[in-house]
Structures are given as C-alpha cells and as structure tokens.
Amino acid sequence: MRYRSSLIAHNWSRRRWLKTLAALLVSVGFINPQLLTAQSSLKLSHEDILRLLVDALLPADALTPAASALNVHRQILNEATQNPALTLLISDGCQWINQSFASFSSFDSMQMERLLLAMSTADWDTGPRNFYHEIRDRAVMYYYADPKAWVGLVINRPPQPIGYLEVINS
Amino acid sequence: MSRPDAIIIGAGAGGAAMAWRLTQHKLNVLLIEAGPRYEPSKDYRLNMPRWELERFPFKPNAQGRHSFDVNVPLAPQWDHLHSWNAVAGRLNRSGQRTVADAGYHHVRGVGGSTLHYTGESHRLHPESMKLFSQFGVGADWPVSYADLEPYYVQAEKLVGVAGPLDTGVRWRSELYPLPAHPLCMASQCITDAAHTLGMQWIANSRAALSKPYDDRPSCNYCGNCGYGCPIGDKGSADVTFIRHALASGHCTILTDTSVTRIISNSTGHITGVETTDRHKGVTRYKAPIIILASGAVETPRLLLNSATPTFNKGLANSHGQVGQHFMDSLSWVSTGMLDKSIDSFKGLPADAICWDYNAPNSIPNVVGGCRLTSSTQEIGLTGSVNYARRIVPGFGASLKQNIRNSLGHALSISGFAEMLPNEETRIELDTNQRDALGLPLALIRSRLTDDDYKRLSFMAEKTRNILTAAGAKTLVEEFSTYDHFSATHVFGSCRMGENAKTSVVNSFGRSHDCNNLYIADASIFPSTGGGEAPSLTIFALALRTADHIVSHH
Numbered sequence: 001m002r003y004r005s006s007l008i009a010h011n012w013s014r015r016r017w018l019k020t021l022a023a024l025l026v027s028v029g030f031i032n033p034q035l036l037t038a039q040s041s042l043k044l045s046h047e048d049i050l051r052l053l054v055d056a057l058l059p060a061d062a063l064t065p066a067a068s069a070l071n072v073h074r075q076i077l078n079e080a081t082q083n084p085a086l087t088l089l090i091s092d093g094c095q096w097i098n099q100s101f102a103s104f105s106s107f108d109s110m111q112m113e114r115l116l117l118a119m120s121t122a123d124w125d126t127g128p129r130n131f132y133h134e135i136r137d138r139a140v141m142y143y144y145a146d147p148k149a150w151v152g153l154v155i156n157r158p159p160q161p162i163g164y165l166e167v168i169n170s
Numbered sequence: 171m172s173r174p175d176a177i178i179i180g181a182g183a184g185g186a187a188m189a190w191r192l193t194q195h196k197l198n199v200l201l202i203e204a205g206p207r208y209e210p211s212k213d214y215r216l217n218m219p220r221w222e223l224e225r226f227p228f229k230p231n232a233q234g235r236h237s238f239d240v241n242v243p244l245a246p247q248w249d250h251l252h253s254w255n256a257v258a259g260r261l262n263r264s265g266q267r268t269v270a271d272a273g274y275h276h277v278r279g280v281g282g283s284t285l286h287y288t289g290e291s292h293r294l295h296p297e298s299m300k301l302f303s304q305f306g307v308g309a310d311w312p313v314s315y316a317d318l319e320p321y322y323v324q325a326e327k328l329v330g331v332a333g334p335l336d337t338g339v340r341w342r343s344e345l346y347p348l349p350a351h352p353l354c355m356a357s358q359c360i361t362d363a364a365h366t367l368g369m370q371w372i373a374n375s376r377a378a379l380s381k382p383y384d385d386r387p388s389c390n391y392c393g394n395c396g397y398g399c400p401i402g403d404k405g406s407a408d409v410t411f412i413r414h415a416l417a418s419g420h421c422t423i424l425t426d427t428s429v430t431r432i433i434s435n436s437t438g439h440i441t442g443v444e445t446t447d448r449h450k451g452v453t454r455y456k457a458p459i460i461i462l463a464s465g466a467v468e469t470p471r472l473l474l475n476s477a478t479p480t481f482n483k484g485l486a487n488s489h490g491q492v493g494q495h496f497m498d499s500l501s502w503v504s505t506g507m508l509d510k511s512i513d514s515f516k517g518l519p520a521d522a523i524c525w526d527y528n529a530p531n532s533i534p535n536v537v538g539g540c541r542l543t544s545s546t547q548e549i550g551l552t553g554s555v556n557y558a559r560r561i562v563p564g565f566g567a568s569l570k571q572n573i574r575n576s577l578g579h580a581l582s583i584s585g586f587a588e589m590l591p592n593e594e595t596r597i598e599l600d601t602n603q604r605d606a607l608g609l610p611l612a613l614i615r616s617r618l619t620d621d622d623y624k625r626l627s628f629m630a631e632k633t634r635n636i637l638t639a640a641g642a643k644t645l646v647e648e649f650s651t652y653d654h655f656s657a658t659h660v661f662g663s664c665r666m667g668e669n670a671k672t673s674v675v676n677s678f679g680r681s682h683d684c685n686n687l688y689i690a691d692a693s694i695f696p697s698t699g700g701g702e703a704p705s706l707t708i709f710a711l712a713l714r715t716a717d718h719i720v721s722h723h
Binding site: 056057058059061064113116120124133136137140141142143144145146147149150152153154155158159160161162163164165166167168 | 217218220222223257258259389392393513516552555565566567570574577
C-alpha cells in the first residue's frame, strides 16, 4: 500500500487567490474588507513569510523549539528549487500575503491563528487552502525529522539499530 | 563467464529463484538487471534521524517509467470507498480515478521489489487456482496446489519463512522452517477484537527471521520492512537466492543494464538478447535459454518491443495474448485512533492475518476472496512525521501536544482482494511516450468493475467493524484503490495455460511460440488469488520451471 505524498495539482490564478480568501476572511470577522485591497509598502521576502508561517504552525514550547529554529522554512525553500510547482505555489502564496496584509510581520498570535484557521478551512478550490496544506505538510515533515523535535515523544530515536525487541515479551 | 547456459532478464523474485536453482544444477547463468545493487547496511537509512523522509532509497535506475490510462470517472454509488485522512480530507477530489505517486510501486535492482516488500509469504488458496472450472470466471491454473507444494517448501527454506502451525486449507508436507513471530500489541488488539466478532486471526507467515538462520540475524522488530531491511533478516531475494547463486560460482550479474530486445530468428528460436547503453551502444549476449523475469508490466513490454518482421505483433504473441488479462491490486486500509497507547509502531509489520474470507466464495454476491491484515507499521505509522502529515490535524501548540498524545495510538487494518481480469485492463505499448533509449513505455490500463467495488466494500465494512470493536472511536484515515491506481502486486499479462490461443506460456512457463523462451514472474499468473502476497508463489513457480529447463534441455 502506498500513499499520495503531495496534493499540488493546480496553478492558481491571482484572481482566484484574491477573490476566494478575501470573502472568507471577511466572513469570519478577521479583517476589514478595505484592508484587503491595501498595498503594503514593505514587501516581505519569501523566506520571512515562510518563517512566520512555520513558526505559527509549529511554535516553540517548553520542550521543543519553534520550526524556524530547525531551519524548516529554509528546507522548504531548498526543496522548491527542485520542484517548480512548489516554487510557483510559494511565489503566489507569498505575493497574496504581501498584497493582502500590510502588517503581516506584526501579526500577534491570535491574528496568525485566525488567518491559519481561515486558510485551513477554505474551499479546496482556492489557492490559500492549497498553500496552507502544502506548507503545513512540509513544515511538519521537516520539523519532526529533526531529533530536537522528539523531546517528549514516545518515539524519540530511529527504529534501527536497536529495533523494539521488547515486543517479544509484551 | 564464457557463453552462459541461460540468460535471465530481471533479478527480482522470479529471476533470483531461477538463478539459484539453475546454479544448483551447475548451469552457468548470466543475470541481467536494469537496476542497481543495494548494500543493506549502507543503503537503508533506518538508523538515521531522517529515516521517515528517506523511506526506501531509490538509487539511480531503481525505478522505471510507465504510462497510465486509469483516469475514468468514479462511480458515485461507491463513493463511500473514497480515500481520505484527517489532515487533508479527501485525497482525490478530481472526480476521476488517479495514479497515486508512482502508481506501479516497484523496485528495479538486485532483489527487485522484494527489496521493499513487507515480506508476507503466502501460499495460494487451492480453490483460487480453479476459478473457471469451479465458478465460471477468470481462468484456471494449469498447475495445482499439489504440483507447487514441494516448491513452496523449497522456497520457504531458502527465504527462512516464519509461520504458524495452523495451516488451514493450505496443507503442508513440512512445517515452516521457523516458528511464527510473536504478535505485536497492535495485532493482539486486533485479534482480540475480531474474535468478539466471530473472526479468527492468526500469526502471518513472514519472510523475516524469528531466529538466526542461514548466517542471517533474527528480526529486531523495528517495524519498517518496507524501507529496506538493514540487518538482513528480511528474506528479500538479494540476501537469499541471489547470495547463494553467487556463492555457487555459476552466476554472473550485470547491474544497471537494460535489455532492450530479445533476438529471435524466423522460426521463433531465441538466440540472445540486446542491451543498449547510451554510451556503450548495443551489446549482444547469446545463450541457448532465455528466461524473462521482469514483472507483469515490463515483461510484456519487452516482448512487444521485440517485434520482428516475422513476429510483427511482438514475440510470443501470435494470438495477441501478451499484455491481456492484466490484474492489479485491489486493496483497502482503515486506521482508527485508540484512547490509549498500545505502542503500535513497534513490532513486525503484518504479523497477524485473517483468512476467513479468502476462499473464492467467501464474499456475498461476488466470486473472489480477500484477506485482512494488521497493517499499522506497514502503512508507515511508525514515526511522528507520518502521524503529523496524515492523521493528526491542526496547527500550533495544540498540534504539537496532540502529536505527543497520539503516537502509538493508531491502529490499522488492511485488506487485499481477488481482482479478476477484465477486457479493459491490460498492458500495451505507448508509442507516444518513450524512455531515454527511445523505446515505447508500457501503458498500464486499469478499470474496475462492480465486483471489484463489492470486494472493496466488504473489506471496508470488516475493517471498520473490527476497529470499532477494538475501541477506536474515530477513524483517521482510509485509503483504497477505488479512487487511486496504486498497485504493489501486478499479475496476468502473459498468462500461463495449456491453450496457445488464450495464453502465452505453458504450465512450465515456456512460450507457446518460442521453445527456448521462458517467463518466470507474476505475469504468468492466471488469477491473483484471494489477496495473497505473490512473492512465494513466484519463487515456487520459478523453481519448478528451473527444474523443467534442466530436465528438458
């Protein structure tokens, strides 16, 4: 049995990016619709936007670091250099954030959570939902592949060379 | 090696078993493999932090390219069979059946797909070999279970199969060479729950060593056979048949070498093979016997690509049977989440099995059985990466806490079922898509029928019921071949039979058209069986064919 590893399938038009999530964000009371058309004078880089997103997805806590401390955002960008579809998705997604949220870099945790919630529950026929899904998928993949993220987990080492011989006695 | 006595094309299950047996008879064998050689302790990365990302390491040349024709609209009345998980929701939103990842999941290399197989070692249900005569569907095997039984024994000894004392309808002339493995906690949980529903689950027969055997160590239950076994206890063909064939001094292996044509004369006699390299050009190898063992996709492709003016439809294809009767994998898996941890990431994958519905008449209103298997480790729920990517949704602090709270709680059950041949499912050449050497790719065309959906529905119902009985309050993932083409087992595209008009080879795998051409892979299976893993039967058939070759040439 083998599984699909990625859902990237479409190139999203800018119009669809803007139209779909704008309505959604307004509907959940997240943002004033007038702000959606505001142009930010300060554009964040792709790396900065991904850093903010992965840290919202996987923040630091008492046991484990935030995702950016494990270079998760840079690993995603590095993967994108070999993956044209991912490159395009990141480009479109970051452009959408830059154009939609003038103050994205200063979002507090509540604002960021509401944005992620809106993205994660948007229709699959929208760019933001796909952007969320693909970034989340890679963020958790690179994060939990790092032993620094394993503190507090029952699986805290690779399966070899020790294996789990205790199953013989269980 | 001077001129070999036999050339084997493909070093997977069939080619490896064939090579071993021929070398035991002192024949000199040239084994030509399109993929690379793997070094288990070096290539498999289960001891590395990024083991979940590495998965099975596909080296250069380790996967072939294929073309697919599977994108037919999904039948809405069977929509309850769609694939989904708690993170992504529905996995196929296209409305059509689509290809999942590589689609045809295989490995090119010394050992072939046994390198990444779980290692279930199943004998076929005897009744599933007589589908046409007993049920009027599919085709009968021209060999019986009794014909194969001594070769099953031989293969089990070479591989080192660990299995239970309970043999059911699969009578045995000897016990398994090794005792069954202990059930992991997940399988014990499934077994107990299924028992309350009146089902019997037993230890699965596994190509993994329960004790040291044949200079190989016993399994340490790491749970990740599918990513490649670094310690060598898994009975993949490279550490079993191939190792012993090489030790005989009668076997030479060419790796990373693609056979691009089988050379025949005007009478249908095969004189050798051609390999083509972009740098070295064409090389010819000659031998009196040629054995094709490239699997149910590449074997028909090579025959069709070996057409000549005399055999303009392809070799061994005078009746247009090459590529017909193809059958792929009909599979289902459900995963639920338990309230408490049972350390379900630990233990031997697929260590427990239910054969209750394996006979061809076990599923109501349809011919063809299935089997159910404990599959939590087999489907990769053995680490935090896959939990987070697939079955633990959300983000933020709650996601991290939920990962901590859920590892070891997942419980998965899978089912594999009979797939009967249908006229729309076959292997062809795709003349519009070619490989790097300019040869047409194999076009895999697959369609499901209502009977296939019924078998999937049956497996879905059974797995869901068991999970509920086991205490899983929520399902978190289901995956099926209803909406994805995802084939680990492929069969039938060069069917064996006694009638040359309806089959490609006879009961010993010899071509009806070319008397020194043999096939030794699952392409010759007339039927799939009721979900049994095919590797042991491929081994057994190859051993039987090898003995036939020695006694008749």
